[in-house]
Amino acid sequence: SFEMTQPPSVSVSPGQTATITCSGETLGEKYICWFQQKPGQSPVLIIHQDFKRPSGIPERFSGSASGNTATLTISGTQAMDEADYYCQVWDYDTVIFGGGTRLTVL
Amino acid sequence: QVQLVESGGGVVQPGTSLTLSCAASGFPLSNYIIHWVRLAPGKGLEWVAGLSYDGYSRYYADSVKGRLTISRDTSKNTVYLEMSSLRPEDTGVYFCTRVVGTPHYMDVWGKGTTVTVSS
Numbered sequence: 001s002f003e004m005t006q007p008p009s010v011s012v013s014p015g016q017t018a019t020i021t022c023s024g025e026t027l028g029e030k031y032i033c034w035f036q037q038k039p040g041q042s043p044v045l046i047i048h049q050d051f052k053r054p055s056g057i058p059e060r061f062s063g064s065a066s067g068n069t070a071t072l073t074i075s076g077t078q079a080m081d082e083a084d085y086y087c088q089v090w091d092y093d094t095v096i097f098g099g100g101t102r103l104t105v106l
Numbered sequence: 107q108v109q110l111v112e113s114g115g116g117v118v119q120p121g122t123s124l125t126l127s128c129a130a131s132g133f134p135l136s137n138y139i140i141h142w143v144r145l146a147p148g149k150g151l152e153w154v155a156g157l158s159y160d161g162y163s164r165y166y167a168d169s170v171k172g173r174l175t176i177s178r179d180t181s182k183n184t185v186y187l188e189m190s191s192l193r194p195e196d197t198g199v200y201f202c203t204r205v206v207g208t209p210h211y212m213d214v215w216g217k218g219t220t221v222t223v224s225s
Contacts, residue, residue: 001168031209035151042201042218043143043151048211086151090210093165095141095153 002026002091004098011104018074020101022087025068030089032070034063038083047072079105108132108214110202115219118192126187126219128202135178136161139205140185141212142176144221146198154200157185170196192223 004024012018022032034047045054047063050070060075074081082105087098114126128140141156155176156165164176175188185202199218206213 033211035212037145037151042215043203043212044215045211045213048207049209054213084150088151088212093156093158093163094167095143095156095212097143097151097153100150 002089002096004087004089004096006085006087006098006101008099009102009104011106012074012077013106014079015076018077018081018103020072020074020085020103022070022072022098023068024089024098027068027070027089028065030091032063032065033088034061034070034072035086035088036081036083037086043086074103077103077105081105108204110204110214110216112200112202112216112219115200115221117222117224119225120193120223122192123188123190124192124221125189126200126221128185128187128216130183130185130204133204134180135183135185136180139210140176140178141203141205142187142200143203144196144198144200145218146195149198152198155187156205189221192221194223197221197223
């Protein structure tokens with residue numbers, strides 16, 4: 001079955017740029033979504049269709065994809081961005097999540 | 107206001123059954139695909155089940171196939187997740203989410219309901 005790999009953790013200083021990657025075989029053939037989840041809260045969609053940002057999501061969040069790797073970039077990272085981040089794709093009518101990346105803002 | 111509200115979670119013993127509900131407001135469920143996703147303690151998000159917009163097609167993760175059933179009652183604007191033969195590894199917070207767009211994306215999520223399977 002299709003699998004995606006994310007780094008378990010990423011650390012960043014406030015104001016710096018955080019990058020979180022998501023890789024998988026044939027990932028380039030699929031559209032990527034990214035979710036942010038804070039402790040005790042439900043996931044929030046921050047990127048869909050590789051790079052599109054829903055209304056209300058700050059511009060500092062951006063997505064890109066190249067080959068079999070997708071990247072979530074957070075520019076000017078803020079303390080409030082500390083959370084778990086998940087990439088997600090559709091495999092026909094089923095949903096696949098990456099293992100998740102814990103972003104720590106030091 | 108578009109909203110999903112889950113309910114029905116609780117503490118149950120292994121091998122027993124439980125039914126979760128996902129009540130929608132602000133939009134008609136009959137026009138949308140709805141999925142269930144869970145978060146187990148110390149683990150990542152795991153997709154569980156999905157129901158097509160017309161209610162005819164159901165999709166399940168291999169880990170729950172044969173034990174969980176997704177269904178809906180359009181008159182109550184509610185989707186259900188019937189869970190049987192529950193196992194400790196089914197413990198977690200269960201979220202329902204609405205799917206929109208082409209390509210699909212999950213735009214609205216409920217706050218979740220907690221299921222604990224323990225003897």
